[in-house]
Amino acid sequence: MPFAALLHSVSYSGSWGQALLPLDTFIDRAADLGYQGVMLMAKRPHLSVLDFGSGERAALRRKIEVRGLGTVCVAGYNNFTGDWEHGEVPQLEMQVAYLTELARLTADIGGALLRVFTGYEHPAAGYLPQWNRVVSALQELARRAAPLGVTIGVQNHHDIGCGWEAQLDLVRAVDEPNCRPLFDAWSPALHGADVNAAARYFGPLAPHTTVANYRKRPRYRYNADVINYDAQTPYAQAVPIDEGFIDYRQFLGAMRAAGFNGSVAYEMCSPLDGGGSERNLDMYARRFIEFLQTV
Secondary structure (H helix, E strand, O other), X not given: OOOEEEEEXXXXXXXXXXXXXXXXXXXXXXXXXXXXXXXXXXXXXXOOOOOOOHHHHHHHHHHHHHOOOOEEEEEOOOOOOOOOOOOOOOHHHHHXXXXXXXXXXXXXXXXXXXXXXXXXXXXXXXXXXXXXXXHHHHHHHHXXXXXXXXXXXXXXXXXXXXXXXXXXXHHHHHOOOOEEEEOOOHHHHHOOOOHHHHHHHHOOOOOEEEEOEEEEEEEEEEEOOOOEEEEEEEEEXXXXXXXXXXXXXXXXXXXXXXXXXXXXXXXXXXXXXXXXXXXXXXXXXXXXXXXXXXX
């Protein structure tokens, strides 16, 4: 059974100087390219809570339904450990409020999954207090989202819970039935983890995964003291799905064998090889659809 293919609107958001499509136009583009659903970036210039009241939400839901996009995921943007050094500012409350409203928005437009992040490690606190803050925030968010019928999907993107073992520990610590891990291969693959071995743990748990592929380009800095070069962290250059160092055929096969039957979103979330023209974005998006049909 083929996976439901979603296109992430961040791909056409202009965030890295690439082509920008308004949200309505993006919805049409995803449908025209053959996607079964969309993952919508929940901030400007796309799906901002400041711009989408009840009328706009109803219109967007109609648009999605008319175009036959049966699966909708909303992508939140948060950092639960942000601005730690200013305790008088209720940053955590503001972020939970933002995400709770996104859960309501998700339900209003016909979706059932809200993607969230954890937190970037902050130098003003130790690891354990930051871990505990992320856990408690996710618990409160999940409880607020449950009556709306929305699942909170925790992506392995920010520092806290980024390693796949830690991601499992985090979701288990939250211990809410509607808080699930969204296991993405690209993140652990970039730091050398065996994503296929990890898939056997996440296959039964994850309702969704987001994919992108990269080619590692070595970087060096000249060291005049030794008349030589010091190796730096390689640059990850985004490339089409079947040209990068991650074997997605093997990874998605391992996820399916472990019980995964969720949705798969494609994102172009960094500068692309070939540039950010609309034509190049469309080419990458078509290549992904063609690839996924063979998995």
